[in-house]
Amino acid sequence: MADGPDTALAPIGSVRRTQVGREATEPMREDIRLLGAILGDTVREQSGDDVFDLVEKARVESFRVRRSEIDRADLSRLFDGIEAKRAIPVIRAFTHFALLANVAEDIHRERRRAVHVAAGEPPQHSTLAATYLKLDGAELDAATVADALEGALVSPVITAHPTETRRRTVFDTQHRITELMRMRLFGWTETEDGRNIEIELRRHILVLWQTALIRLSRLKIQDEIETGLRYYSAAFFEVIPKVNAEVRAALQARWPDSHILDQPILRPGSWIGGDRDGNPNVTADVVRLATGSAAYTALAQYFVELTALEQELSMSGRLVKVSDELSALADTCTEPARADEPYRRALRVIHGRLTTTAAAILDRQPGHRLDLGMPGYETPAELLADLDVIDGSLRAHGSAVLADDRLARLREAVRVFGFHLSGLDMRQNSEVHEEVVAELLAWAGVHSDYLSLDEAERVEVLVTELATRRPLIGPGAELSELAAKELDIVRAGARAVQVFGPQAVPNYIISMCQSVSDMLEAAILLKEAGLLDASGERPYSPVGIVPLFETIDDLQRGSAILEAVLDLPLYRGLVTARGDHQEVMLGYSDSNKDGGYLAANWALYRAELDLVESAQKTGIRLRLFHGRGGTVGRGGGPSYDAILAQPPGAVKGSLRLTEQGEIIAAKYAEPRIAHRNLETLVAATLESTLLDVEGLGDTAEPAYEVLDDLAARAQRAYSELVHETPGFVEYFKASTPVSEIGALNIGSRPASRKPTTAISDLRAIPWVLAWSQSRVMLPGWYGTGTAFQEYVGDGPDAEARLGVLRDLYARWPFFSTVLSNMAQVLAKADMGLAARYSELVDDEALRHRVFDKIVAEHDRTIEMLKLITGQDDLLADNPALARSVFNRFPYLEPLNHLQVELLRRYRSGDEDELVQRGILLTMSGLATALRNSG
Structure with missing residues (x-):
């Protein structure tokens, strides 16, 4: 599996390597060669020469395809009629190579950063060090900064994803391989305990090879909770x-x-176990499991840290003078063996009290408990207060160096993770709320036919009901299965708030929110569960009601809906009780599926502008929650650039965004990489909040008008293909693995919200994942080329209009980011491979009708992109991705060909379980290799 010696000279698309570029990337290529060679040896030893030879031939032929020495059909013939049991190890080999290439690339990024630092270069953009320099140059005053960062929050929200199916063993083994490669980076040949690093790599790669990559059974929510x-x-x-x-x-x-950032700015969240939109597998028990498992994880960590601290803080009361508060805390522990060790006694008190807390709030108990029969902590603040006593005493007798180590980390952990670990959002579709609330109102005799009411009448009924403390139903209510389940779920959320604290369930999100009544219906459910009381002078709502605007039409009407609901005194009272904070979620995925890449991006930008204006008008503090997926088609792309591309006032100290699937592993599976990615989020949030990053000034409105025009053109082109071309749905289902995403054991969530074949009902993840697997990447670019071409035209004004676009690209972060992200997608798309998938469409006329349009638009988009950017190289502004495309994409080629072969066989009725497993393995392998496929 080692990279061929001549591949560094070979072009891919418009990617070229200068001598300097080859020298800079050679260490990474050496890492790839080493890992590939070890993997190749492992394949030969474990699966025989026959499999190794096929893998090696496929690898060599893939590089020949890249150099245009052979036709793609020659490579695909390698796999014609291949036995499934022979295909499986080939798929696994290329999947493992992709995983190991990820490790090599991550290590190379660390290597390049170290080179920059050693050379004394200024901090790189997107680092906190660079951000601090920018803030210093802005000469901001303390009051401005404190106001802008009041209630500041940066929250990556972990969500489940069907392509992130790796088992924990695979996850842990990959982590160990990363650590070993990092040791090599620093010049080590042996581990700290004297083991040869290359032998250790061979051992772990062997474990990787002998471990199943994926589960045989359908992923359960319980598995997804554990993964998160x-x-x-x-x-x-x-x-x-x-x-x-x-x-x-x-x-x-x-x-x-x-007192800036007295509260932690970085606080994680989760959707896993609380997001029931289109997922019938989420139940009250699942909510309890998700919140309970999160709390268990937090307290188990605290127990480990307290045990370690007790070992470390062995100071004698005869040698140090402790504070009176520390003495009082330690005296609660009466163990005579530790009479001379006040810190150890104090820590045992904390440990004992936390053990009582765990017994009271957890369904299962972690290790390292210390049952001393002491009263528990009611809140994390009480635990933190005791830890602060230890900190203060250490500092008072000159032991700050001890206070700043493990104890400081534990104090910070309690501040951010509390007893809840991370906030679990609850989410449901507005249509479900509507149906359930109608049933509750009918049961209570409030209104027999709520669904027949118009919007104004609905709002009147709901406001009247919310103004009373009386619940709609009692314990003996006879409800439908749906209504009973929904209420039980919300009650499980209420229990989590009561047991673990209000941060355990911070938000209730309404998918497909299209009206004020949609928001008030969610409020009714919260009220029934005891999570909302708007009836008196002191409204109560620990859970925020968050509208999610998803389609382009809903994004355009979002600010009007927000202003209308805030005009209701009852709802405004709830917002006031929450510190005037109102969160709004923006849906990147469904807006893209609805109107295409450019139209969706512009609709989101316009929606943010409108929402910021509404927030200023109504006097609320707006927090935007970005429902981004891994792919550009679902809002993905470099996070730093994406945040800086937000309109003025849209960040204002707060940012929440979803993190999904293989993106989570790529960004957060290992401390150094996680630190880099998390600091990027915080750096961008600070810059967007405190600096002028849009850069348009007085020319903003003309720029906005240009994008209005382009977005309308792009949406028309996209809709003509996706919504108006006869047979498009049939083409999509036949030419991609979208049907198999639902049929095979991938993820706990059904592929569609409803049992229909409509594109609108298909979930965004399968929509994007399917196009990614087939290498079309359609959601990340389609319609944009036509929009640009039509806007520029071919008349006397063409050059001037092209100049407008070039100027916007040079000056406006939003526009340059949109084009840069699209270039990334186009670099990963491959119309030659897409053509192989199109052959799965039996109807030849339909195949040409759709695929010919896709190819023409692909070519048009690349042409216009190059004209606007002035760059022949699609990845000129992203050398890291250019390296990745150059080094790894030939290894994807066999996975795509094998997927097509197995899909054809599966659809023809081959019920061999290995065929199904092979399809799933190719999906996982391609997702791993592309790193942002869904």
């Missing part, structure tokens, strides 16, 4: 408290006595 929580022990427990402490110290040093 593993990132805490892998990285979050170490990194998040560290970043919070770093940022707070840096800003408070610049603006002393301002």
Whole structure:
């Protein structure tokens, strides 16, 4: 599997390598060669020469395809009629290579950053160090900064994803391989315990090869919950408290006595187990499991840290003078063996009290408990207060160096993770709310036919009901299965709030929110569960009601809906009770599926502008929650650029965004990489909040008008293909693995919200994942080429209009980011491979009708992109991705050909279980290799 010696000279598309570029990337190529060679040896030893020879031939032929030495059909013939049991190890080999290439690329990024630092170069953009320099240059005053960062929050929200199916063993083994490669980076030949690093690599790659990559059974929500929580022990427990402490110290040093970021800015969230939109597998028990497992994970970590601290803080009361508060805390522990060790006794008290807390709030108990029969902590603040006593005493007798180590990390952890670990959002579709609330109103005798009412009448009924404390139903109510289930789920959320604290369930999100009544219906459900009381002078609502605007029409009407609901005194009272904070979620995925890439991006930008204006008009503090997926078609792309591309006022100290699937593993599976990605989120949030990053000034409105024009053209072109071309749905289902995404054991969530074949009902993840697997990548570019070409035209004004676009690309972060992200997608798209998938469409006329349009638009988009950017190289502004495309994409080629072959066989009625497993393995392998496929 080692990279061929001549491949560094070979072009791919418009990517070229200068001598300097080859020299800079040679260490990475050496890493890839080493890992590939070990993997190749492992394949030969474990699966025989026959499999190894086929893998090697496929690898060599793939590179020949890239160099245009052979036709793609020659490579695909290697796999014609291949036995499924022979195909499986080939698929696994290329999947493992993709995984190992990810490791090599991540290590190379660290290597390049170290080179920049060693050379004394200025901090790179997207680092906190660079952000601090920018803030210093802006000469901001403390009051401005403190106001802008009031209630600041940066929250990556972990969500489930069907392509992230790796088992924990695979996850842990990959992590160990990363650590070993990092040791090699620093010049080590042996591990700390004297083991040869190359032998250790061989051992772990052998374990990787002999471990099943995926589960044979359908992924359950319980599995997804476990997968999401593993990132805490892998990285979050170490990194998040560290970043919070770093940022707070840096800003408070610049603006002393301002109390900036007294609360942690970086706080993670989760959707796994609370997101039931289109997922019938989410139940009250699942909500209890998700919140309980999160709390268990937090407290288990605290127990480990307290045990370690007790070992470390062995100071004698005869040698140090402790504070009176520390003495009082320690005296609660009466163990005579530790009479001379006040810190150890104090820590045992804390440990004992936390053990009682765990027994009271957890369904299962972690290890390292210490049952001393003491009263528990009611809140994390009480635990933190005791830890602060230890900190204060250490500092008072000159032991700050001890206070700043493990104890400081634990204090920061308690501040951010509390007893809840991460906030679990609950989410449901507005149509479900509507149906359930109608049933509740009918049962209570409030209104027999709520669904027949118009919007104004609905709002009147709901406001009247919310103004009373009387519940709609009692314990003996006879409800439908749907209504009973929904209420039970919300009650499970209420229990989590009561047991773990209000941060355990911070938000209730309404999918496809299209009206004020949609928001008030959610409020009714919260009221029934005891999570909302708007009846008196002191409204109560620990859970925020968050509208999610998803389609382009809904995005355009979002600000009007927000203003209308805030005009209701009852709802405004709830917002006031929450510190005037109102969160709004923006749907990147469904807006893209609805109107295409450019139209969706512009609709989101316009919606943010309108929402910011509404927030200023109504006097609320707006927090935007970005429903981004991994792919550009679902809002993906470099996070730093994406945040800086937000309109003025849209960030204002707060940012929430979803993190999904293989993107989570790529960004957060390992502490150093996690630190880099988390600091990027915080850096961009600070810059967007405190600096003018849009850069348009007085020319903003003309720029907006240009994008209005382009977006309308792009949406028409996209709709003509997706919504108006006869047979498009049939083409999509036949030419991509979308049907198999639903039929095979991928993820806990059904592929569609409803049992229909409509594109509108298909979930965005399968929509994007399917196009990614077939290498069309349609959601990330289609319609944009036509929009640009039509806008520029071919008349006397063409050059001037092209100049307008070039000027916007040069000056406007939003526009340059949209084009840069699209270039990334186009670099990963491959119409030659897409043509192989199109052959799965039996109807030849339909095949040409759709695929010919796709190819023409693809070519048109690349042509216009190059004209606007002035660059022949699609990835001129993204050398890291250029390296990745160059080094790894030939290894994707066999996976695509094998997927097509197995799909054809599966659809023809081959019920061999290995055929199905092979399809699933190719999906996982391609997702791993592309790194942002869904």
